[in-house]
Every structure is written in C-alpha cells, then in structure tokens.
Amino acid sequence: MALPSFMTSGRSTVVVRIYSYQEKCPNGTLQGLHFNSPVEFSSLTQMLLLMEEMLDSVNGPQRGESPRAFQKTEVQPQFAVRDARKPLATFQLSVLFRQNASWQGTLIWTDRMMDSQFRSVLELVRLMDSALTADPE
Numbered sequence: 001m002a003l004p005s006f007m008t009s010g011r012s013t014v015v016v017r018i019y020s021y022q023e024k025c026p027n028g029t030l031q032g033l034h035f036n037s038p039v040e041f042s043s044l045t046q047m048l049l050l051m052e053e054m055l056d057s058v059n060g061p062q063r064g065e066s067p068r069a070f071q072k073t074e075v076q077p078q079f080a081v082r083d084a085r086k087p088l089a090t091f092q093l094s095v096l097f098r099q100n101a102s103w104q105g106t107l108i109w110t111d112r113m114m115d116s117q118f119r120s121v122l123e124l125v126r127l128m129d130s131a132l133t134a135d136p137e
Contacts, residue, residue, distance in 0.1 A: 011058040012105075013094040014051065017087040021132045028087065034058055048121060055095060064099035089131050093124075 014032035021027070026047060029038035034054055041047040055061070092108040102120040109115070109131045118124040 010094070012055060012060055012096070013092060014054070015110075016047070016091040016093050016128075018089045018091075018128075018132060019085050019087050021088055024129065026128070026132070030054075044125065051093070051095070055098065061095060061098050064097075065101050089128075091128065091131070 011033055014030050014035075016028060016030055017038075018026050018028040025042075026044055027042050028047075029040055030047065030050055031038040032054065034057060039050060041050055056063075090110045092110055093105065094107075095103045095105040097104040100120075102122075103124065104117075104119050105124075106115055106117050107124060107127050112131075116127055118127055
C-alpha cells in the first residue's frame with residue numbers, strides 16, 4: 001500500500017471513526033457532507049446500512065441493481081454528541097461504484113496515511129479489520 005496521492009472529498013465520501021472494536025464489533029461515527037453532525041453506529045450492519053441509505057439519498061453512485069428485501073425498512077440515524085474520546089482508527093471511505101450488489105471504492109486509513117481499493121463490501125470489511133487488529137508499531 002502506498003501513500004495516498006490525494007484525499008477525495010465528494011458526496012459519496014465519509015469519514016469513519018472507530019472508537020471501540022470489541023469482539024470485532026465496530027462502534028463509532030460516520031461524518032460527511034450530507035450529515036449535519038456525526039452519526040453514531042454500534043455495529044457493522046448498522047454502519048453499512050447507514051452508508052447505503054446515505055448513498056441512496058445523494059443518488060450516487062447509482063445502484064447497478066435494485067435492492068432485494070422482504071420488506072422495506074429505514075435506518076434512523078442517531079446524531080452523536082461531541083465525542084472527546086480518541087478513535088482507535090480513522091478512515092476516509094469513498095464509494096465510487098455500486099455494481100454487482102456491492103460497493104467498489106477506496107479506503108484511506110488516515111492515521112497511517114495508507115490507502116487501498118476494494119472491490120466488494122466484504123473486501124472493505126476485511127481491510128478495516130486488518131487496520132483495527134494491526135500491531136500498533
């Protein structure tokens with residue numbers, strides 16, 4: 001992984017701050033141009049659903065396929081109060097495409113100035129996990 005040559009900042013880019021990662025369950029906030037203030041999440045599922053809802057609300061990048069569901073549900077964002085805690089890790093997540101019922105984009109680990117591309121949400125989750133479980137050295 002090389003140093004990122006630029007930091008993207010667009011409607012499909014959010015800053016993800018992880019404050020705890022006990023038993024591989026991320027707890028943190030999402031912050032982007034479309035949120036008035038940071039939005040809390042307390043699980044991986046909640047983080048991904050909030051991101052998906054945000055991408056739908058800004059209509060970009062557009063979906064390649066229609067979502068499948070047993071019934072339509074909406075995730076209600078819970079706005080965070082100012083958090084004085086230091087995050088375990090901070091990422092800049094940019095979703096460039098939503099094809100094959102997944103996301104493709106770039107993840108920048110801002111604490112270490114490292115970046116990587118991902119081809120699916122599973123690959124994104126694995127990248128974040130590798131950063132959160134990395135040796136602090």
